[in-house]
Amino acid sequence: xxxxxxxxxxxxxxxxxxxxxxxxxxxxxxxxxxxxxxxxxxxxxxxxxxxxxxxxxxxxxxxxxxxxxxxxxxxxxxxxxxxxxxxxxxxxxxxxxxxxxxxxxxx
Numbered sequence: 001x002x003x004x005x006x007x008x009x010x011x012x013x014x015x016x017x018x019x020x021x022x023x024x025x026x027x028x029x030x031x032x033x034x035x036x037x038x039x040x041x042x043x044x045x046x047x048x049x050x051x052x053x054x055x056x057x058x059x060x061x062x063x064x065x066x067x068x069x070x071x072x073x074x075x076x077x078x079x080x081x082x083x084x085x086x087x088x089x090x091x092x093x094x095x096x097x098x099x100x101x102x103x104x105x106x107x
Contacts, residue, residue, distance in 0.1 A: 021102055038057070
């Protein structure tokens with residue numbers, strides 16, 4: 001399953017940060033105009049002037065792009081790659097409740 005999807009006039013990428021067995025998701029959406037926005041785990045949509053500035057902000061907050069992650073990366077976080085599936089909902093309000101997930105740690 002690709003972590004990157006196309007929506008009308010925009011491109012979505014999923015990012016994650018981990019704290020122990022808790023995964024915090026963020027959705028980076030690149031808009032047609034070249035600007036970007038990040039939906040954070042609090043349900044806030046943060047605007048950025050470019051995809052690069054949004055990516056930099058996510059990396060500064062210790063998020064990693066899901067589409068660049070492999071099994072070794074997930075294992076280093078104590079998780080299984082196949083468990084790292086971005087949350088889905090009909091709208092951002094419903095998605096907010098799913099942006100923080102807790103998993104069993106791998107040993």
